Protein backbone atom coordinates (compact mmCIF):
# COMPACT_ATOMS: atom_id res chain seq x y z
CA UNK A 1 0.00 0.00 0.00
CA UNK A 2 1.33 3.48 -0.86
CA UNK A 3 1.78 6.06 1.82
CA UNK A 4 0.99 9.71 1.58
CA UNK A 5 1.32 12.94 3.51
CA UNK A 6 -0.65 16.15 3.43
CA UNK A 7 -1.13 19.45 5.20
CA UNK A 8 -4.41 20.97 3.97
CA UNK A 9 -7.15 18.68 2.71
CA UNK A 10 -10.64 19.01 1.35
CA UNK A 11 -12.79 16.07 2.41
CA UNK A 12 -15.90 15.45 0.34
CA UNK A 13 -18.78 13.60 1.97
CA UNK A 14 -21.47 12.38 -0.40
CA UNK A 15 -25.17 11.84 0.25
CA UNK A 16 -24.60 8.07 0.55
CA UNK A 17 -22.74 8.78 3.80
CA UNK A 18 -24.62 11.66 5.37
CA UNK A 19 -28.11 10.67 4.24
CA UNK A 20 -27.85 6.92 3.65
CA UNK A 21 -31.61 6.37 3.39
CA UNK A 22 -32.07 9.45 1.19
CA UNK A 23 -34.62 11.10 3.47
CA UNK A 24 -32.76 12.77 6.33
CA UNK A 25 -29.26 13.38 7.64
CA UNK A 26 -27.86 10.70 9.87
CA UNK A 27 -24.78 10.30 12.05
CA UNK A 28 -24.52 6.57 11.25
CA UNK A 29 -21.30 6.79 9.21
CA UNK A 30 -19.96 10.10 10.47
CA UNK A 31 -18.26 9.28 13.79
CA UNK A 32 -15.02 7.81 12.31
CA UNK A 33 -14.90 10.75 9.87
CA UNK A 34 -15.34 13.27 12.70
CA UNK A 35 -12.64 11.50 14.73
CA UNK A 36 -10.30 11.68 11.75
CA UNK A 37 -11.02 15.40 11.38
CA UNK A 38 -10.35 15.98 15.09
CA UNK A 39 -7.13 13.96 15.14
CA UNK A 40 -5.84 15.62 11.97
CA UNK A 41 -6.53 19.10 13.32
CA UNK A 42 -4.79 18.20 16.57
CA UNK A 43 -1.79 17.13 14.49
CA UNK A 44 -1.72 20.67 13.03
CA UNK A 45 -3.35 19.86 9.69
CA UNK A 46 -6.13 21.91 8.10
CA UNK A 47 -9.43 20.55 6.83
CA UNK A 48 -12.29 21.89 4.76
CA UNK A 49 -15.40 19.75 4.35
CA UNK A 50 -17.60 19.63 1.28
CA UNK A 51 -20.85 18.04 2.37
CA UNK A 52 -24.00 17.03 0.52
CA UNK A 53 -27.22 16.22 2.29
CA UNK A 54 -29.35 19.36 2.22
CA UNK A 55 -31.86 18.09 -0.35
CA UNK A 56 -32.12 14.72 1.40
CA UNK A 57 -32.55 16.41 4.79
CA UNK A 58 -35.31 18.67 3.46
CA UNK A 59 -37.10 15.91 1.58
CA UNK A 60 -38.77 14.57 4.72
CA UNK A 61 -40.27 18.01 5.35
CA UNK A 62 -41.61 18.68 1.84
CA UNK A 63 -43.38 15.46 1.00
CA UNK A 64 -44.08 15.13 -2.74
CA UNK A 65 -45.45 12.06 -4.43
CA UNK A 66 -44.09 12.93 -7.87
CA UNK A 67 -40.61 13.66 -9.19
CA UNK A 68 -39.67 16.86 -7.34
CA UNK A 69 -39.50 20.02 -9.47
CA UNK A 70 -36.41 22.25 -9.40
CA UNK A 71 -38.19 24.75 -7.13
CA UNK A 72 -39.28 21.94 -4.80
CA UNK A 73 -35.71 20.65 -4.61
CA UNK A 74 -34.47 24.18 -3.93
CA UNK A 75 -36.99 24.48 -1.12
CA UNK A 76 -35.87 21.11 0.25
CA UNK A 77 -32.25 22.28 0.15
CA UNK A 78 -33.14 25.53 1.93
CA UNK A 79 -34.89 23.62 4.72
CA UNK A 80 -32.36 20.79 4.85
CA UNK A 81 -29.14 22.85 4.77
CA UNK A 82 -29.61 23.89 8.40
CA UNK A 83 -30.13 20.24 9.44
CA UNK A 84 -27.05 19.18 7.51
CA UNK A 85 -24.94 21.79 9.30
CA UNK A 86 -26.40 20.85 12.69
CA UNK A 87 -25.72 17.20 11.94
CA UNK A 88 -22.01 18.01 11.64
CA UNK A 89 -21.80 20.56 14.45
CA UNK A 90 -22.85 18.03 17.10
CA UNK A 91 -19.58 16.13 16.52
CA UNK A 92 -17.30 19.11 17.16
CA UNK A 93 -16.61 21.64 19.90
CA UNK A 94 -15.14 24.16 17.44
CA UNK A 95 -17.38 26.18 15.12
CA UNK A 96 -18.62 24.77 11.82
CA UNK A 97 -18.90 27.51 9.19
CA UNK A 98 -21.42 27.38 6.35
CA UNK A 99 -20.02 28.29 2.91
CA UNK A 100 -22.52 28.13 0.05
CA UNK A 101 -21.15 28.51 -3.49
CA UNK A 102 -22.28 28.46 -7.10
CA UNK A 103 -20.29 28.06 -10.27
CA UNK A 104 -20.76 31.78 -10.95
CA UNK A 105 -19.07 32.66 -7.65
CA UNK A 106 -16.04 30.56 -8.54
CA UNK A 107 -15.68 32.13 -11.98
CA UNK A 108 -16.00 35.75 -10.87
CA UNK A 109 -12.55 37.13 -9.94
CA UNK A 110 -13.70 39.32 -7.06
CA UNK A 111 -15.96 36.67 -5.56
CA UNK A 112 -13.21 34.07 -5.96
CA UNK A 113 -10.85 36.23 -3.90
CA UNK A 114 -13.58 36.78 -1.30
CA UNK A 115 -14.18 33.03 -1.00
CA UNK A 116 -10.44 32.42 -0.70
CA UNK A 117 -10.08 35.11 1.99
CA UNK A 118 -13.07 33.80 3.94
CA UNK A 119 -11.74 30.24 3.94
CA UNK A 120 -8.28 31.45 4.94
CA UNK A 121 -9.77 33.47 7.81
CA UNK A 122 -11.96 30.56 8.96
CA UNK A 123 -8.94 28.27 9.07
CA UNK A 124 -6.93 30.92 10.93
CA UNK A 125 -9.68 30.92 13.55
CA UNK A 126 -9.80 27.12 13.85
CA UNK A 127 -13.30 26.88 12.36
CA UNK A 128 -14.30 24.01 10.09
CA UNK A 129 -15.54 25.38 6.75
CA UNK A 130 -18.38 23.21 5.38
CA UNK A 131 -19.02 23.91 1.72
CA UNK A 132 -22.12 22.99 -0.30
CA UNK A 133 -23.67 24.22 -3.51
CA UNK A 134 -25.95 27.20 -2.98
CA UNK A 135 -28.95 25.28 -4.26
CA UNK A 136 -31.40 28.10 -3.48
CA UNK A 137 -30.01 30.40 -6.16
CA UNK A 138 -28.37 27.97 -8.54
CA UNK A 139 -30.41 26.58 -11.37
CA UNK A 140 -28.74 24.37 -13.95
CA UNK A 141 -26.60 26.89 -15.80
CA UNK A 142 -25.29 28.50 -12.58
CA UNK A 143 -24.57 25.22 -10.83
CA UNK A 144 -21.37 23.29 -10.53
CA UNK A 145 -23.90 20.47 -10.54
CA UNK A 146 -22.31 17.82 -8.39
CA UNK A 147 -20.34 17.94 -5.18
CA UNK A 148 -17.36 15.98 -6.57
CA UNK A 149 -16.51 18.82 -8.96
CA UNK A 150 -17.48 21.38 -6.31
CA UNK A 151 -14.95 19.71 -4.00
CA UNK A 152 -12.28 20.00 -6.71
CA UNK A 153 -12.95 23.74 -7.13
CA UNK A 154 -12.93 24.12 -3.36
CA UNK A 155 -9.52 22.41 -3.16
CA UNK A 156 -8.22 24.84 -5.79
CA UNK A 157 -9.61 27.99 -4.19
CA UNK A 158 -8.54 26.90 -0.70
CA UNK A 159 -4.99 26.09 -1.82
CA UNK A 160 -5.34 22.50 -0.54
CA UNK A 161 -2.69 19.89 -1.33
CA UNK A 162 -5.09 16.93 -1.05
CA UNK A 163 -8.69 16.04 -1.93
CA UNK A 164 -10.26 13.03 -0.22
CA UNK A 165 -13.52 11.90 -1.81
CA UNK A 166 -15.46 9.71 0.62
CA UNK A 167 -18.00 7.53 -1.11
CA UNK A 168 -19.76 4.19 -0.58
CA UNK A 169 -17.34 2.35 -2.86
CA UNK A 170 -13.76 1.31 -2.02
CA UNK A 171 -12.15 3.24 -4.88
CA UNK A 172 -11.78 2.89 -8.64
CA UNK A 173 -12.19 -0.67 -9.88
CA UNK A 174 -10.90 -2.16 -13.13
CA UNK A 175 -14.57 -2.83 -14.04
CA UNK A 176 -17.96 -2.41 -12.38
CA UNK A 177 -17.65 -4.64 -9.30
CA UNK A 178 -21.43 -5.06 -9.12
CA UNK A 179 -21.47 -6.71 -12.53
CA UNK A 180 -18.04 -8.23 -12.79
CA UNK A 181 -16.77 -10.45 -9.94
CA UNK A 182 -13.22 -10.31 -11.37
CA UNK A 183 -13.03 -6.51 -10.98
CA UNK A 184 -10.04 -5.43 -8.91
CA UNK A 185 -9.41 -2.23 -6.97
CA UNK A 186 -6.83 0.04 -8.63
CA UNK A 187 -4.63 1.32 -5.76
CA UNK A 188 -2.81 4.03 -7.67
CA UNK A 189 -3.41 6.01 -10.86
CA UNK A 190 -0.31 7.72 -12.23
CA UNK A 191 -2.06 9.62 -15.06
CA UNK A 192 -5.75 10.09 -15.79
CA UNK A 193 -6.01 8.80 -19.35
CA UNK A 194 -9.11 8.23 -21.55
CA UNK A 195 -8.91 4.58 -20.39
CA UNK A 196 -9.51 5.69 -16.82
CA UNK A 197 -12.58 7.67 -17.93
CA UNK A 198 -13.76 4.61 -19.87
CA UNK A 199 -13.51 2.44 -16.73
CA UNK A 200 -15.48 5.04 -14.79
CA UNK A 201 -18.43 4.93 -17.20
CA UNK A 202 -19.72 7.24 -19.91
CA UNK A 203 -20.55 10.92 -19.55
CA UNK A 204 -23.80 11.72 -17.86
CA UNK A 205 -24.45 8.19 -16.64
CA UNK A 206 -23.95 6.61 -13.28
CA UNK A 207 -23.06 3.23 -14.71
CA UNK A 208 -19.64 1.78 -14.16
CA UNK A 209 -18.82 2.20 -10.55
CA UNK A 210 -21.69 4.41 -9.46
CA UNK A 211 -21.14 8.13 -9.99
CA UNK A 212 -17.44 7.45 -10.65
CA UNK A 213 -17.29 9.77 -13.69
CA UNK A 214 -17.61 13.01 -11.69
CA UNK A 215 -15.03 11.70 -9.21
CA UNK A 216 -12.54 11.16 -12.04
CA UNK A 217 -13.32 14.65 -13.37
CA UNK A 218 -12.61 16.06 -9.91
CA UNK A 219 -9.38 14.05 -9.64
CA UNK A 220 -8.36 15.23 -13.12
CA UNK A 221 -8.85 18.92 -12.24
CA UNK A 222 -6.97 18.53 -8.97
CA UNK A 223 -4.04 16.35 -10.02
CA UNK A 224 -3.25 18.69 -12.93
CA UNK A 225 -2.96 21.48 -10.35
CA UNK A 226 -0.71 19.49 -8.05
CA UNK A 227 -3.44 18.29 -5.67
CA UNK A 228 -3.34 14.55 -4.95
CA UNK A 229 -6.80 12.98 -4.89
CA UNK A 230 -8.07 9.91 -3.07
CA UNK A 231 -11.29 7.98 -3.41
CA UNK A 232 -12.06 5.98 -0.28
CA UNK A 233 -15.02 4.13 1.18
CA UNK A 234 -16.36 6.44 3.88
CA UNK A 235 -18.75 3.76 5.18
CA UNK A 236 -15.79 1.73 6.38
CA UNK A 237 -14.51 3.20 9.64
CA UNK A 238 -11.09 1.47 9.39
CA UNK A 239 -10.39 3.60 6.31
CA UNK A 240 -9.91 6.62 8.56
CA UNK A 241 -7.53 4.78 10.90
CA UNK A 242 -5.47 3.84 7.86
CA UNK A 243 -5.53 7.43 6.56
CA UNK A 244 -4.35 8.65 9.94
CA UNK A 245 -1.40 6.29 9.68
CA UNK A 246 -0.55 7.75 6.30
CA UNK A 247 -1.80 4.77 4.32
CA UNK A 248 -4.12 4.87 1.33
CA UNK A 249 -7.05 2.53 1.76
CA UNK A 250 -8.59 3.22 -1.68
CA UNK A 251 -7.40 4.73 -4.95
CA UNK A 252 -4.76 7.44 -5.05
CA UNK A 253 -4.62 9.70 -8.11
CA UNK A 254 -1.10 11.11 -8.03
CA UNK A 255 -0.48 14.83 -8.37
CA UNK A 256 1.12 15.57 -11.73
CA UNK A 257 3.58 17.97 -10.12
CA UNK A 258 4.08 19.32 -6.64
CA UNK A 259 1.39 21.65 -5.39
CA UNK A 260 3.92 24.46 -5.01
CA UNK A 261 5.31 23.98 -8.51
CA UNK A 262 1.81 23.93 -10.01
CA UNK A 263 0.85 27.08 -8.19
CA UNK A 264 4.10 28.79 -9.12
CA UNK A 265 3.67 27.92 -12.81
CA UNK A 266 0.06 29.09 -12.74
CA UNK A 267 0.96 32.39 -11.13
CA UNK A 268 4.02 32.95 -13.29
CA UNK A 269 2.82 31.83 -16.71
CA UNK A 270 -0.96 31.52 -16.85
CA UNK A 271 -2.19 34.64 -15.13
CA UNK A 272 -2.21 37.79 -17.25
CA UNK A 273 -0.98 40.87 -15.41
CA UNK A 274 -3.28 43.88 -15.36
CA UNK A 275 -1.04 46.43 -13.68
CA UNK A 276 2.10 47.24 -11.74
CA UNK A 277 2.87 48.09 -8.15
CA UNK A 278 6.11 49.93 -7.44
CA UNK A 279 7.56 49.31 -3.99
CA UNK A 280 10.32 50.85 -1.87
CA UNK A 281 13.58 49.15 -0.82
CA UNK A 282 12.14 48.09 2.56
CA UNK A 283 9.26 46.23 0.91
CA UNK A 284 11.67 44.74 -1.64
CA UNK A 285 13.85 43.31 1.11
CA UNK A 286 10.80 41.98 3.01
CA UNK A 287 9.53 40.23 -0.15
CA UNK A 288 12.85 38.90 -1.39
CA UNK A 289 14.68 38.08 1.83
CA UNK A 290 11.99 37.47 4.44
CA UNK A 291 9.23 35.69 2.51
CA UNK A 292 6.78 38.40 3.59
CA UNK A 293 3.49 39.53 2.06
CA UNK A 294 3.21 42.97 0.42
CA UNK A 295 1.66 45.58 2.71
CA UNK A 296 0.37 49.03 1.67
CA UNK A 297 3.13 50.84 3.58
CA UNK A 298 5.80 49.75 1.08
CA UNK A 299 3.90 50.89 -2.03
CA UNK A 300 5.25 53.92 -3.86
CA UNK A 301 3.32 53.93 -7.14
CA UNK A 302 0.45 52.04 -8.77
CA UNK A 303 -0.16 51.81 -12.51
CA UNK A 304 -2.86 50.17 -14.63
CA UNK A 305 -6.52 49.42 -13.98
CA UNK A 306 -6.93 46.25 -12.00
CA UNK A 307 -9.55 44.81 -9.68
CA UNK A 308 -9.19 42.67 -6.57
CA UNK A 309 -8.21 39.21 -7.80
CA UNK A 310 -6.22 40.43 -10.82
CA UNK A 311 -2.56 39.60 -11.23
CA UNK A 312 -0.02 42.40 -10.97
CA UNK A 313 3.72 42.81 -11.30
CA UNK A 314 5.67 44.12 -8.34
CA UNK A 315 8.61 46.36 -9.24
CA UNK A 316 11.35 48.21 -7.40
CA UNK A 317 13.45 50.88 -9.12
CA UNK A 318 12.46 49.57 -12.57
CA UNK A 319 13.29 45.94 -11.73
CA UNK A 320 10.45 43.41 -11.79
CA UNK A 321 10.64 41.43 -8.55
CA UNK A 322 7.51 39.36 -8.37
CA UNK A 323 4.08 38.59 -9.71
CA UNK A 324 1.07 38.08 -7.52
CA UNK A 325 -2.66 38.46 -7.02
CA UNK A 326 -3.75 41.86 -5.72
CA UNK A 327 -6.36 41.79 -2.97
CA UNK A 328 -7.23 45.46 -3.54
CA UNK A 329 -7.98 47.19 -6.84
CA UNK A 330 -5.74 49.87 -8.40
CA UNK A 331 -8.11 52.68 -7.39
CA UNK A 332 -8.08 51.65 -3.73
CA UNK A 333 -4.31 51.10 -3.73
CA UNK A 334 -3.72 54.66 -4.96
CA UNK A 335 -5.59 55.78 -1.84
CA UNK A 336 -3.83 53.51 0.68
CA UNK A 337 -0.28 53.46 -0.76
CA UNK A 338 2.27 54.33 1.89
CA UNK A 339 -0.29 53.95 4.68
CA UNK A 340 -0.07 51.57 7.63
CA UNK A 341 -2.35 48.50 7.41
CA UNK A 342 -4.18 49.76 10.51
CA UNK A 343 -5.23 52.88 8.56
CA UNK A 344 -6.90 51.01 5.67
CA UNK A 345 -10.34 51.08 7.26
CA UNK A 346 -10.14 54.83 7.98
CA UNK A 347 -9.13 55.64 4.42
CA UNK A 348 -11.39 53.27 2.45
CA UNK A 349 -14.23 52.78 4.89
CA UNK A 350 -13.62 49.02 4.84
CA UNK A 351 -10.72 46.63 5.26
CA UNK A 352 -10.10 43.56 3.08
CA UNK A 353 -7.12 42.50 5.15
CA UNK A 354 -3.70 43.94 5.88
CA UNK A 355 -2.00 42.34 2.87
CA UNK A 356 -2.13 43.87 -0.58
CA UNK A 357 -0.62 40.70 -2.06
CA UNK A 358 -0.61 37.68 0.25
CA UNK A 359 2.57 35.60 0.29
CA UNK A 360 0.64 32.49 -0.79
CA UNK A 361 -0.41 34.34 -3.95
CA UNK A 362 3.02 35.69 -4.84
CA UNK A 363 5.88 34.30 -6.88
CA UNK A 364 9.36 35.86 -6.98
CA UNK A 365 10.75 36.26 -10.47
CA UNK A 366 14.37 35.83 -11.41
CA UNK A 367 15.95 39.12 -12.57
CA UNK A 368 16.07 39.28 -16.38
CA UNK A 369 19.43 38.72 -18.14
Ligand code: GLU
Nearest residue numbers: 052053054055133146147
Ligand atom coordinates in the same frame (compact mmCIF):
# COMPACT_ATOMS: atom_id res chain seq x y z
N1 GLU B 1 -26.05 20.09 -3.05
C1 GLU B 1 -26.72 18.81 -2.97
C2 GLU B 1 -27.27 18.58 -1.56
O1 GLU B 1 -26.78 19.15 -0.60
C3 GLU B 1 -25.80 17.64 -3.26
C4 GLU B 1 -25.24 17.52 -4.64
C5 GLU B 1 -24.30 16.29 -4.74
O2 GLU B 1 -24.20 15.52 -3.80
O3 GLU B 1 -23.63 16.12 -5.77
O4 GLU B 1 -28.15 17.80 -1.38
